[in-house]
Amino acid sequence: MSDFNQYNSPEAPIVPEKSQNAGNLTETMLRYLKDASPWLIFMGVLGFIGCGVLVLYSVIAIIGSLATYAFLSDELFNFPIWLLSPLYLVMGVVSFFPAFFTYNFGIKIRKYKFSNSDEDLENAFKNNKSLWKFNGILSIIFLAFIPVMIIILMIVGVAMATTGMYF
Numbered sequence: 594m595s596d597f598n599q600y601n602s603p604e605a606p607i608v609p610e611k612s613q614n615a616g617n618l619t620e621t622m623l624r625y626l627k628d629a630s631p632w633l634i635f636m637g638v639l640g641f642i643g644c645g646v647l648v649l650y651s652v653i654a655i656i657g658s659l660a661t662y663a664f665l666s667d668e669l670f671n672f673p674i675w676l677l678s679p680l681y682l683v684m685g686v687v688s689f690f691p692a693f694f695t696y697n698f699g700i701k702i703r704k705y706k707f708s709n710s711d712e713d714l715e716n717a718f719k720n721n722k723s724l725w726k727f728n729g730i731l732s733i734i735f736l737a738f739i740p741v742m743i744i745i746l747m748i749v750g751v752a753m754a755t756t757g758m759y760f
Contacts, residue, residue, distance in 0.1 A: 633699025640692020647685030654678040694724035
């Protein structure tokens, strides 16, 4: 009898063989990446600043709204802004991740500029992949959220029209 068992998993080498041209970047490609590095870092820093502004606005709006609501009558202050303030907090937290991945992509490209290490370049592209994966998932969530909001707003609109309640 032979040692061949048709139910065994196929075997493959532990380290796959690379083709000669797979994964090679030309000098022009690398120059473009290196030239983009300061802009990536700049955009990452701007993203961090934007996150901070959103979170700060959220906290100030919650505190200010609650303080104003306590002192004003209900007629002057029908819609408490503190109900929307957590939305700004969530937007600040969510927008942190693209800023983080963009900043890290720029930093890793800059590090590669000086070290020429394949590991640094690989880490840079890992952050780039994470950035676009996060943006893709966020886009799917928003696209799924739009029809839900349209249905909810239609129901609220019909309910308000039938009861005669208007803002």
